[in-house]
Amino acid sequence: xxxxxxxxxxxxxxxxxxxxxxxxxxxxxxxxxxxxxxxxxxxxxxxxxxxxxxxxxxxxxxxxxxxxxxxxxxxxxxxxxxxxxxxxxxxxxxxxxxxxxxxxxxxxxxxxxxxxxxxxxxxxxxxxxxxxxxxxxxxxxxxxxxxxxxxxxxxxxxxxxxxxxxxxxxxxxxxxxxxxxxxxxxxxxxxxxxxxxxxxxxxxxxxxxxxxxxxxxxxxxxxxxxxxxxxxxxxxxxxxxxxxxxxxxxxxxxxxxxxxxxxxxxxxxxxxxxxxxxxxxxxxxxxxxxxxxxxxxxxxxxxxxxxxxxxxxxxxxxxxxxxxxxxxxxxxxxxxxxxxxxxxxxxxxxxxxxxxxxxxxxxxxxxxxxxxxxxxxxxxxxxxxxxxxxxxxxxxxxxxxxxxxxxxxxxxxxxxxxxxxxxxxxxxxxxxxxxxxxxxxxxxxxxxxxxxxxxxxxxxx
Amino acid sequence: xxxxxxxxxxxxxxxxxxxxxxxxxxxxxxxxxxxxxxxxxxxxxxxxxxxxxxxxxxxxxxxxxxxxxxxxxxxxxxxxxxxxxxxxxxxxxxxxxxxxxxxxxxxxxxxxxxxxxxxxxxxxxxxxxxxxxxxxxxxxxxxxxxxxxxxxxxxxxxxxxxxxxxxxxxxxxxxxxxxxxxxxxxxxxxxxxxxxxxxxxxxxxxxxxxxxxxxxxxxxxxxxxxxxxxxxxxxxxxxxxxxxxxxxxxxxxxxxxxxxxxxxxxxxxxxxxxxxxxxxxxxxxxxxxxxxxxxxxxxxxxxxxxxxxxxxxxxxxxxxxxxxxxxxxxxxxxxxxxxxxxxxxxxxxxxxxxxxxxxxxxxxxxxxxxxxxxxxxxxxxxxxxxxxxxxxxxxxxxxxxxxxxxxxxxxxxxxxxxxxxxxxxxxx
Numbered sequence: 001x002x003x004x005x006x007x008x009x010x011x012x013x014x015x016x017x018x019x020x021x022x023x024x025x026x027x028x029x030x031x032x033x034x035x036x037x038x039x040x041x042x043x044x045x046x047x048x049x050x051x052x053x054x055x056x057x058x059x060x061x062x063x064x065x066x067x068x069x070x071x072x073x074x075x076x077x078x079x080x081x082x083x084x085x086x087x088x089x090x091x092x093x094x095x096x097x098x099x100x101x102x103x104x105x106x107x108x109x110x111x112x113x114x115x116x117x118x119x120x121x122x123x124x125x126x127x128x129x130x131x132x133x134x135x136x137x138x139x140x141x142x143x144x145x146x147x148x149x150x151x152x153x154x155x156x157x158x159x160x161x162x163x164x165x166x167x168x169x170x171x172x173x174x175x176x177x178x179x180x181x182x183x184x185x186x187x188x189x190x191x192x193x194x195x196x197x198x199x200x201x202x203x204x205x206x207x208x209x210x211x212x213x214x215x216x217x218x219x220x221x222x223x224x225x226x227x228x229x230x231x232x233x234x235x236x237x238x239x240x241x242x243x244x245x246x247x248x249x250x251x252x253x254x255x256x257x258x259x260x261x262x263x264x265x266x267x268x269x270x271x272x273x274x275x276x277x278x279x280x281x282x283x284x285x286x287x288x289x290x291x292x293x294x295x296x297x298x299x300x301x302x303x304x305x306x307x308x309x310x311x312x313x314x315x316x317x318x319x320x321x322x323x324x325x326x327x328x329x330x331x332x333x334x335x336x337x338x339x340x341x342x343x344x345x346x347x348x349x350x351x352x353x354x355x356x357x358x359x360x361x362x363x364x365x366x367x368x369x370x371x372x373x374x375x376x377x378x379x380x381x382x383x384x385x386x387x388x389x390x391x392x393x394x395x396x397x398x399x400x401x402x403x404x405x406x407x408x409x410x411x412x413x414x415x416x417x418x419x420x421x422x423x424x425x426x427x428x429x430x431x432x433x434x435x436x437x438x439x440x441x442x443x444x445x446x447x448x449x450x451x452x453x454x455x456x457x458x459x460x461x
Numbered sequence: 462x463x464x465x466x467x468x469x470x471x472x473x474x475x476x477x478x479x480x481x482x483x484x485x486x487x488x489x490x491x492x493x494x495x496x497x498x499x500x501x502x503x504x505x506x507x508x509x510x511x512x513x514x515x516x517x518x519x520x521x522x523x524x525x526x527x528x529x530x531x532x533x534x535x536x537x538x539x540x541x542x543x544x545x546x547x548x549x550x551x552x553x554x555x556x557x558x559x560x561x562x563x564x565x566x567x568x569x570x571x572x573x574x575x576x577x578x579x580x581x582x583x584x585x586x587x588x589x590x591x592x593x594x595x596x597x598x599x600x601x602x603x604x605x606x607x608x609x610x611x612x613x614x615x616x617x618x619x620x621x622x623x624x625x626x627x628x629x630x631x632x633x634x635x636x637x638x639x640x641x642x643x644x645x646x647x648x649x650x651x652x653x654x655x656x657x658x659x660x661x662x663x664x665x666x667x668x669x670x671x672x673x674x675x676x677x678x679x680x681x682x683x684x685x686x687x688x689x690x691x692x693x694x695x696x697x698x699x700x701x702x703x704x705x706x707x708x709x710x711x712x713x714x715x716x717x718x719x720x721x722x723x724x725x726x727x728x729x730x731x732x733x734x735x736x737x738x739x740x741x742x743x744x745x746x747x748x749x750x751x752x753x754x755x756x757x758x759x760x761x762x763x764x765x766x767x768x769x770x771x772x773x774x775x776x777x778x779x780x781x782x783x784x785x786x787x788x789x790x791x792x793x794x795x796x797x798x799x800x801x802x803x804x805x806x807x808x809x810x811x812x813x814x815x816x817x818x819x820x821x822x823x824x825x826x827x828x829x830x831x832x833x834x835x836x837x838x839x840x841x842x843x844x845x846x847x848x849x850x851x852x853x854x855x856x857x858x859x860x861x862x863x864x865x866x867x868x869x870x871x872x873x874x875x876x877x878x879x880x881x882x883x884x885x886x887x888x889x
Binding site: 069159162163166167169170171173174175176177178180181183184187188190191249250251252253254256257258261270273274276277279280281282283284286287288290291292322325326329351353354355356358359376379380382383384385386389390410413414417418431432435438439442443446450 | 473480481483484487488490491492493494495497498499501502505508509512687688689691692694695696699700708709712713714715716718719720721722723724726727729730731737752755756759783784785809812813814815816819820822824842843845846849857860861864867868871875
């Protein structure tokens with residue numbers, strides 16, 4: 001049976017189990033004098049029967065799908081003739097691949113009879129596996145359902161058990177956040193460790209040359225394979241700094257104007273309009289930066305007699321800054337609004353002008369929140385990908401000149417991983433090492449931001 | 462004492478105009494910042510729309526097509542075998558050469574044929590298959606033009622210099638003749654909405670990418686909404702105050718700020734390399750985007766649950782409802798509008814996301830329309846990224862048009878969220 005048909009069949013069985021469990025509870029209660037003699041509502045008996053039907057079956061299915069490939073693979077490998085079997089793991093993978101190809105009918109050319117036999121066996125094993133999982137899962141579902149159905153009894157506390165299962169399911173869902181973080185850390189960490197086995201970690205962190213081409217032949221030209229990440233980080237910092245120069249003053253001043261000067265009507269129109277900027281996908285900004293802003297800056301530079309690279313850091317940085325304006329503005333807006341009105345009134349009452357009040361009372365009071373917001377914005381700029389992929393270059397120049405081409409960590413991750421790749425060359429593993437760096441940097445920025453907000457927040461209430 | 466007061470007032474008055482000027486300047490900075498933000502918005506939208514609008518039109522050339530039996534090599538137009546083998550290029554060639562008999566040399570003839578789209582012969586095949594009686598007849602047909610001609614003709618209507626691109630002087634002359642004969646026209650570009658990706662700009666459309674986006678979003682929605690709501694219920698209604706709960710909360714807040722490309726790395730390492738799922742399929746894309754949007758949905762769902770007043774919970778518990786009944790029958794329905802709003806915003810975020818999908822291989826060039834969540838597909842933002850990389854001028858307008866479609870979807874979703882919030886949310 002197809003996986004989808006199997007799932008559909010299981011859903012139907014579970015539904016039937018619910019109905020049977022519910023009707024049985026009513027039936028046993030009927031002998032005593034009605035549903036009120038049941039410990040729980042009939043719904044809970046039905047739900048419990050359905051759970052008995054579904055949960056064991058799902059566990060069996062999940063286990064099956066996790067292990068069937070490995071088991072089949074081992075059976076096939078164990079049956080290959082002696083001379084084919086005693087090889088390195090790389091050759092074994094190749095061998096297995098050709099067996100798979102023969103089984104799928106994609107193999108061209110001469111076929112080794114031993115491999116042909118293995119392929120035939122593979123096909124038969126796969127079809128056996130398919131039919132046996134169908135039989136097993138359906139029988140587990142039916143047996144589980146029967147077990148649950150037999151347990152229906154007027155004094156049976158079905159409600160407590162169903163609620164327990166409900167709570168555990170909710171707990172598992174919220175644990176997904178932990179698993180995701182764990183998954184991120186482990187996946188980038190393991191690949192990074194493999195990377196650092198071939199490239200020393202000091203070369204990676206302190207090296208000033210980045211050219212991730214690895215020579216396949218010893219005499220190849222240009223395949224130096226230098227993995228020094230410094231140019232990437234300076235490039236990232238340069239573009240983020242330009243973005244911050246654009247975003248922080250504009251975002252902060254807009255927030256101040258909107259919360260301190262603007263009338264409620266202006267605010268209700270302008271604020272959502274600024275927030276549209278935050279909702280525009282980054283790929284659109286990338287297109288805008290690469291096709292409109294970059295040529296504009298280049299022509300402007302040419303008019304003034306300055307050579308500007310067509311993939312200058314400036315174009316990417318400015319557009320990224322525009323993207324971050326609403327982010328800075330809405331975060332600052334929140335903290336400015338949280339400053340109690342009494343403080344403003346006090347300052348105004350002493351004769352200070354509005355701008356003096358803002359500069360000397362409101363901003364200092366809101367400063368921890370604003371700094372936290374700016375740190376979050378920096379973390380966003382560092383992790384931003386599409387704008388720089390489309391508008392910044394690939395050449396890893398170690399420069400602080402915003403008119404030149406620089407590349408960033410995220411650009412390199414994308415270039416190293418998009419397209420065909422072998423999975424264990426240092427070139428692709430380098431992407432994971434960069435990912436690890438990026439994750440650590442953004443993580444510490446986020447923690448720092450939270451810490452600043454928590455530690456230096458003034459309590460006014 | 463009188464003297465001292467006098468002096469303070471003097472100081473104040475002396476500085477007053479300066480302070481007022483500073484006040485005005487400060488206000489002006491604020492206005493300028495807002496003006497800059499709004500200006501960026503306007504420039505961005507005008508730039509995209511002005512570049513993208515021409516893509517909704519397509520140039521066609523009127524040619525008298527003779528479905529000549531000998532040239533086509535077809536004797537029976539009802540035979541699908543013959544229909545497929547027919548030499549439609551030949552009749553197209555004849556038609557356009559008949560229009561311009563002055564093109565004699567091989568080079569001229571080739572330049573003439575280059576003015577028509579490669580797709581034209583397929584259209585002729587379809588026409589003939591639909592109406593076999595046409596065999597042997599001559600029919601005036603609007604034939605799809607090549608993208609260079611298309612861009613040139615459309616740029617004639619605009620301001621400034623027309624864009625000639627790869628067209629030669631001679632070809633421009635022919636186009637001018639066609640315009641004078643009224644044998645050239647632009648019409649609504651249906652290909653853009655009904656075709657999939659193509660190397661030829663005039664045959665490229667967004668349907669494949671839009672379907673890919675749809676499938677990916679369906680997977681994301683089906684997974685992230687129930688899981689996000691369940692996690693929010695646990696954290697708000699069940700979770701005891703202890704280290705473990707704190708750990709979950711820290712993780713959720715942190716994941717909300719992790720760069721999206723990291724989720725792509727996760728998907729590549731876990732779903733593709735460890736679980737062996739196929740690359741480029743909406744299923745994996747949906748899984749990655751689920752992990753990415755979950756924090757957004759959890760945070761907004763928690764806020765929605767928090768806003769349900771405790772008196773409602775107490776009333777439910779007071780009349781004997783169990784905790785699960787209290788949540789499912791009372792809290793959840795009341796918190797639903799807020800949860801839906803958060804989910805729509807999360808979906809809008811997922812719809813515009815590109816970087817993690819590049820990591821899991823959804824950048825492949827895919828011509829077939831995806832039919833399900835396990836077919837290789839690409840999504841709208843990735844299609845935009847791919848087209849933005851193509852050198853042809855005609856792709857620039859198609860990229861902008863695809864952006865317009867994407868933005869239209871996003872604006873629709875966000876408006877829906879705002880409307881839902883206004884319409885359904887209750888103040889307690």
